[in-house]
Amino acid sequence: MTFHPTELHGVILVESGEHRDDRGGFSRLFCVQAFADAGIDFTLSQMNLSTNHRKHTLRGMHYQAAPHEEAKIVRVVSGAVHDVVMDLRRDSPTCGKWQGFHLDAASGKALYIPKGCAHGFLTLEDDTTVLYQMDAPFVPGAARGLRYDDPAFAAVWPAAPEIISPKDLDWPAYSG
Template identity: 50%
Template sequence: MRFTPTAIAGVVVVDIEPRTDERGAFARLHCPGEFAAAGHPFAPAQTSLSRNPAAGTLRGLHYQPAPHAETKLVRCVRGRIFDVAVDLRPGSPTHRQWTATELCAENGRALLIPEGVAHGFLTLEPDSDVLYQIAPMHQPGREAGVRWDDPAFAIAWPRAPALISPRDAAYPDYVGG
């Protein structure tokens, strides 16, 4: 695996290094030892799948505040998404800044999103499936979020969402830090 830091501390692009032959390819998607050796210790406690039939589906921006904060490794295993991380850590030099990368089944890329960083994505193709590995275990009822189009972040989404949940559409503007 290759680990490429983004402009936001702790948000890391993780690329696979597939081994290919006449049968196809094989690639390691996660190895706690490799993550730790790269300075990003991460041992998932839970794996979840988000299925998104429609292009233009927006999910987010989600996070869990302390003491239930989560680290996530997000990977698109079918289709294509525009994946976004927003730094909500008040003491961070990149507080309120965002970074994004395109994740798709073809590139095998993942985005590591640390505690204190909100996450969201927009599907760029129909039938986009997103795999989440999460640590620690998700705590239902502890979720929080901020509005996807909050001017405090000025995220340059590639298009307006065609489908968004009422909960995600109703998140407030960010007022922290």
């Protein structure tokens, strides 16, 4: 596994690498020791699978409030997404910044997102499936979010969302 820092403090692009032969391929998706060696303390608590039937489906921007914050590893297992992270951590040198990433099943890349960041994605293909690994359980009362088009971040998306939940449209504006 190879770990690449991004423009956002603590957000890491993870390349698993695939070993191929005449049978097919093999990829290690997660290794606690490899993450620890890269300075990432991540203990798996929960895994979720998001299935998305249509291109340009938007999910986000989601996070959990303290003391139930969660770090996550996001990986596309079929299709492709434009993945966005917004840094909400007041003590972070990149607080108030955002970054977008292209994740797809073919590349095998994943994104490690630390606690205190909002996360969302826009599907770029029909039948896109996203695997989430979290280091904390979901706590409904701690669920929070921001609008994908929050002017405080002004994130750039490659297309307008065609499918988005009413809940994701009703998130409040970022108050810093």
